[in-house]
Amino acid sequence: MSQDSHDRADMTDAEFRMALAQVGDWVAGYREKAGSMPVLSRIAPGDIEKALPMDPPALGEPVAMWLKDLEEIILPGITHWNHPGFMAYFGITGSAAGILGELVSSAINSNGMLWKTCPALTELEQVVLRWYASAIGLPRDWFGMISDTASTSTLVALAAAREATGLNVREEGLSGKPPLVLYCSEEAHSSVDKAGLVLGLGVRGIRRVSSDMALRMRVDALESTIHQDLSEGRRPFAVVATVGTTSATAVDPVPDIAEVCKRHGLWLHVDAAYAGSAAIAHEFRWALAGCDQADSLVVNPHKWLFTPIDCSVLFTRKPEMFREAFSLVPEYLRTDVHGAVDLMDYSFQLGRRFRAIKLWFVFRYFGTEGLAARIREHVRLAQAFASWIDAHPVMERLAPAPFSVVCFRIHPRGTDDEAELQRLNASLLERVNAGGEVFLSHTKLKGRYCLRMAIGNLQTNMHRVQRAFHLICETAGLSS
């Protein structure tokens, strides 16, 4: 299957089966051993670039050679998101079922830009997203579509919101229009800002509303900012509420924000990328309260639903606004199929891979009860960790921990200078992460630097979380 392959186009069936066995063996082995490697890669910038040839091979090479380089050159450069000690950002899991789904979808390799170009892709996506909506308690008649990342979902939603102003931005553009303004809390994700920049609002058109002590958007501040913008001739058009902020998983008061949006005629987009999936467990349904009033909502199965990256879901009750913003059918894509949805009409992206399969496999493998049980377990682990922090005399939590993320720091008695506390904690973080057993991240909450422990990997268990706590104490020179 190497140099002699000129006389045929691709691997034969026998060669493919053999290669799949070889690569599958590597993959299974990797899954087994990921947890015993340093979670955070230890290479220096440029190490991998230097180890690889400057030029591509002129002639094909056998699978064993690719796997050798994968093992020897690439593997040391991987930060293992699969590691049970990966507790940074939002811990995620590419579950076995999800990986198998990705394999199937890459083999089918269809592009679902139109219903006709792969009816199963469009229809399975609709079915699985109805499953998902009903599993987390959203209206099951909402329209859903999958894209790569929440950055894209939010961008597309805000483009629909911009169109919904009635200012005819699609036809006339933003030049000559009043400045549009978008609102989110100071704790909102950077993807909201980036969407605003792409859409041509400018930094000036993005208001980060202050949050309360629990890091939730202050509705009074939202209301007064809107009033000020209106009085100064600007045109408010959308609010992004967050259910599970990135730093501390705070939940904005969506029902109250929805009231404000209704009063002012603003589009309400909810960023539930992380915490939306928690609602599969009934005791976390509260997190999505009021979201049935939203115009659109994003939730990412690749965050906390055990689906390999990338898989972001956008739900909306106003699909027609997405069509108004985006539908544009050139001759070569015209079809005469009636009663079918062409997903390309709802976004700027034409190409669409068959991402629904992996999400379907995830639901089939775990079932909703299995998914809820695992979400519950992650929350249980995080709550245990939070309780140890709370009980420790030299540690403190800096935010409520409603889900599986805990924000905390060491705070030695007598040290109250924030700069000094930041130095102490940043140094602690660096030393803990250098050990290779766990990988935590950090953030700042109300200007205070803190460490972040985020649980979301299926392999993380109580033993590992205890070990993380002991490591932190040991490294800080504290008893645990």
Add this chain to the structure above:
Amino acid sequence: MSQDSHDRADMTDAEFRMALAQVGDWVAGYREKAGSMPVLSRIAPGDIEKALPMDPPALGEPVAMWLKDLEEIILPGITHWNHPGFMAYFGITGSAAGILGELVSSAINSNGMLWKTCPALTELEQVVLRWYASAIGLPRDWFGMISDTASTSTLVALAAAREATGLNVREEGLSGKPPLVLYCSEEAHSSVDKAGLVLGLGVRGIRRVSSDMALRMRVDALESTIHQDLSEGRRPFAVVATVGTTSATAVDPVPDIAEVCKRHGLWLHVDAAYAGSAAIAHEFRWALAGCDQADSLVVNPHKWLFTPIDCSVLFTRKPEMFREAFSLVPEYLRTDVHGAVDLMDYSFQLGRRFRAIKLWFVFRYFGTEGLAARIREHVRLAQAFASWIDAHPVMERLAPAPFSVVCFRIHPRGTDDEAELQRLNASLLERVNAGGEVFLSHTKLKGRYCLRMAIGNLQTNMHRVQRAFHLICETAGLSS
């Protein structure tokens, strides 16, 4: 691995290996039989939705059940882009090597938003894109990054172009600025329009310049449109030239367009999504002539480089403009790694999966000579088909065929009414596609309806192309 799985988090190693064998067997079998199924799915809208349960399972189900549904419910709804008779849109191939790469990347499941979050992801992407650039004759010091689709690549490039105007759009937004104008040919892809809409230019800010008889952008028309816009107070800022248009694979005169851009200070973005890969074969290097003068260029390995969807590559010689448009680092993503590229700074998308692996495997399996040989073979097949059309008394080609796409129609003597010719050819297309052996698409060129045969699948061979020609003739009641 089903109902009894509550006591553990995910499949065990043994279960995963077993499941991978089952799913792998289905995948290999699918690859073998795809060519013997009807290429175009025959289901009616709603068939799959009706066949699947309304609700997700509460308890997990065994792999065999997912595979049964995949085979019985999903498979009939697939339009087989893997079929050797798939000659619609741009024919593509998810090669064996590409599928294996996708399997590895889904198992690693890292997110390369920052260098630190998976150094190997960032560095392999840089290395493989340098391979790619040098293989197609682009400057190897250009900066490259992978995204999902050309729609995204073009959107991101035009956002950088908008920033390069010096109008400070990032800070101030488009309101109050002069109307910005973007240029492309009337044959440019719809993704250019969609990017313009997202960016807030409006339909009015997108000029589709007329093309010459060979469907290439008319540089004189470009120049005069720019002059008119300038004289009317608008602000030209970018031109999108196409190397391999979607309808007829025409190549815009990039060197001349680059001159115009230089004269007027416009950003030149080249859409070489399809034809760029052809330049791996030296005799097609001409297609990218002048592209070294471009500011950015998109080329899609998932089109004609045998890489499973999605994999779109954006090259640029001005990465700093992408940073100026997009860089925005919240506290929780700050790192202290020096000398490393954080790819999130160059786009609006934060999440980034490890797409470089599949492209790396494709280069390793085929080698550049193997890739060039297969490109050549596809062109040879298309040229043979074109010659049969040219030799046939009742058929005609409607455009040059520089690569692997042929635009043609039947044109019976005496029938010169365009509406009648469209009816004849649309009916022919429908009947040919209904047979299930081939799937062709259509387009309109200079207002004339025509059929499009596009070769890009590795399984397509001379026998299949001959069969397509005979089928078309037979169906039209013509001798072949």
